[in-house]
Amino acid sequence: MQSLLRAKSDGKQFLLGNEAIVRGALEANVRFVAAYPGTPSSEIIDRFFEIGEASGVYVEYSVNEKVSVETACAAAISGLRSLCSMKHVGLNVAADAFMTLAYVGVKAGMVIVSADDPSLHSSQNEQDNRYYAKMANVPMLEPATPQEAKDMTAAGLELSERHRIPCLLRTTTRVNHCRGVVSLGDLPSVVPKAEFVKDPFNLVVVPMVGRKLRLALLRKLAELQEASENSPFNRVAGTGKWGIVTSGVASLYARDAVKELGIESRVSILKLGFTNPLPRRRIQGFLKGMEKVLVVEELEPFLEEAVRGIAQEAGISAVIAGKGDHLIPRAFELDTAKVKRAVSGFFGVPYQPPTLLEVPDLPARPPNLCPGCPHRATYYSVKKVFGEDAVYPTDIGCYTLGLLPPLNMADFLICMGSSISTAGGFSKVLDRPVVAFIGDSTFFHGGIPGLVNAVTHRHNLLLVILDNGTTAMTGHQPHPGVEITAEGVKEPAVKLEDVVRGCGVQRVRVVNPLQVKKTEEVLKELREAMKEGGVSVLISKSPCPLFERRMLKKKQKVVFQVVESCNLCKECLTSFGCPAFVWEKGSDREERVRINEALCNGCGVCSQLCSSIKPKRIEA
């Protein structure tokens, strides 16, 4: 049985924050879950997908975050508790639905998880989504540990249902990807029935309805203010006239810092978990009697500005510090050492930071496209045909790694779907060929409107859809064009080629990038055809080898090796750059190029580029 579905009597589990969110939602009887994967949120939808059938929860990988919120809110408005999860930038995509859903509200509880990524471990920016809760006027809970992630998910669904408004559960990478000991609660046995009651004058947001709902939203906000003032998630630890106001994972660093500096008896910590609306009276009560207050939070001065405002209103003159004084950095994640430095500096407590051990310059180990990855082959061929002069807008996925040498096939990127729309812009202002790259999942997520736009405006560009049959970067989640399942290869319900043609593209070609010569021929034809203007699309289709091996248990039949005729031109290293290739030289070794057989995936692309690379059968 899936461990997340075990009974309460099973006791405690060592859960990932994301798994704790799943468990909390299950304990609160969630019935509908929809999400688009995105690090650090992906495990939430992945775990739900694994247990979906066994738990009776409807689970879907939505085509993008906006769609996930729109789909799940229909369940919540019909009386079934629902949950959406997304990475921080996913909420930008969903923002349109999110802002107005706050007006319309829900009938059953709905939690929207926003997983922020301070330090940009796997993201394009580090935005602070706490402002979304403030902007939308929705309640927000901020867990610090996996136990709190579980508790607050359940509490968020309750809160949402009581106040008939979606609740934002705002996490950060260190909460999502932290594992901790979590106490289990009971799983419910009653399944409520969905019911929709027509109520257009509250559910259809024409202006007159929206105006009414705007006023209702402000009334809800006043109720939520009281809920926040009384929330057990906002609490004080310790005693003393030095104060720390903090939330989320920063509160853990603050606790360790105070302990390790030996000033526990002098510092009171106000740890906030219900952070929109902020418990203004509680904060004011905390500030009174304090000599000095340090606000410890990651990213933007969200709490700090509020605390300063609250102090000003109450005529409190205690010194308040945080980002404004550069004590707490505004960029990147905090850690205990950074907080210790700030706490010691602000309160005037001695602290000797450790002298760090030094390391000589070491060879870097950057991430890379895997051996056998079809994207590398596509990039190689496109570069061969379109050269260095073309502009290559790219998109979000594994293939973004094409920006690294020796491929260098990424010139511009802002967000999911931007490859095609920015390519359209470039094509209008530059006198250079424009070739955009987008993955299959990303194309469905955010690429289609850009393609329609490009066709409509006759932008002159080539869009290359890198179709590897999965959402590879986040862990092989399915998408509408997927055709590989554990049972084998199936026809997808939504065919990429049909969608592209349906968007009005006349020139559509499909190639297998592992066939280099054919691919280059097609690319040359497309380059010629582009002289007539308009949009061309190349679907470069070959499955992600990791995914294919995992799903279809396909056995590799050959490895490749470099034979004696190799003239050491190193073209394979300098322009193709498969990680299975090794350049060896040194006093004890002759100069040569070798293929690491343990890494070689047998794709055979290299042997098409060089006559000195030959296959060797793997003995069974």
Next chain:
Amino acid sequence: MTRTEKRTVDGMRIFFTGVGGQGTLLATQITGEAALQEGLPVSMSEIHGMAQRGGVVESSIVVGDLWSPTISDGDADVMVAFEPLEGLRALPKCHAGTIALVNKTPIVPFTVAVGQGIYPPVEEIVQSIARVLERVVTLDATAMAREAGNEKATNIVMIGVLAGLALLPVSRDSWIRAIKSVLPSRLHDLNLKAFEQGFREGTAAAKAA
């Protein structure tokens, strides 16, 4: 507390480093499970995403009366390096009293493979680490895993060594229960064998100290 003092279990920080694909996160999780089996307060932090494509993978376990799941620079009491170069790279995480476990089998980074850098000799790497840390236990965990049946069990050999060194107050039984609870049953035999190999190595190293 001076930097050379070893932390007791009222707060121990273990830093894991390796290369994508080595099972670093799985080994970290098993360590956490073992602490949970023993009833110790424990938390773990891991990083996902782009690092998995052959890049560096770092994770941490914090046991005892500490709240932060991450380890600041200079704060790791134990370092477990699944790959020697990554062990050297992670030195700023350590302090003079840190105990390091280092697997001696290198995984050559892509940059070196294409001739853009030089991988220092493994013995030199080990010496550089040994010069500045209180204690370094090195072994060819990859060879031992191969002996146990599969190179992929390198990570389990490494946590076997960690268990054998008895730095954490976790019994052998709790370690074994943790391995069994995290891995599917078809992999139990091989991995328990790998664990035992490491455990013996760790126990011997503990005695030699």
